[in-house]
Amino acid sequence: MRLDKFLKVSRLMKRRTEAKKACLAKCIRINDRIAKAGDEVKIADEIEINLSNKILRVKVLEVPLKNILAKQAVFLYEVLKEIKKEEN
Numbered sequence: 151m152r153l154d155k156f157l158k159v160s161r162l163m164k165r166r167t168e169a170k171k172a173c174l175a176k177c178i179r180i181n182d183r184i185a186k187a188g189d190e191v192k193i194a195d196e197i198e199i200n201l202s203n204k205i206l207r208v209k210v211l212e213v214p215l216k217n218i219l220a221k222q223a224v225f226l227y228e229v230l231k232e233i234k235k236e237e238n
Contacts, residue, residue: 151190151191151213151214151215152187152188152189152190152191153169153185153186153188153189153190153191153197154169154170154173154187154188156191156210156213156226157169157178157197157199159214159217159226160223160226161220161223161224162197162199162206162208162227163199169187172199172201173186173187174187177199177201178197178198178199178200179198179200180196180197181195181196182196182198185197191213192213193211193212193213194209194210195210196209196210196230197209197210202235203234204232204233204234204235205231205233205235206229206231207229207230208227208229208230209227209230210227211225211226211227211228212225212226213226214226
């Protein structure tokens with residue numbers, strides 16, 4: 151599954167276009183390399199999302215074949231690290 155779609159399906163980001171913009175801004179990494187929106191996500195990949203208010207690192211546990219219910223989305227990944235950034 152494409153990275154931008156995985157981020158939307160897993161509810162890590164609200165919209166696919168938002169995920170694509172984050173990739174273009176080089177805010178998302180897969181296995182410690184800068185990711186593109188079309189990169190394939192596989193089980194055991196580590197995704198790091200660097201947003202304005204936090205840094206989130208997750209491990210992919212499952213890649214669905216299609217959209218899933220919101221309550222099932224949390225089972226697609228495991229949060230490895232979450233750092234909230236302080237406002238100045």
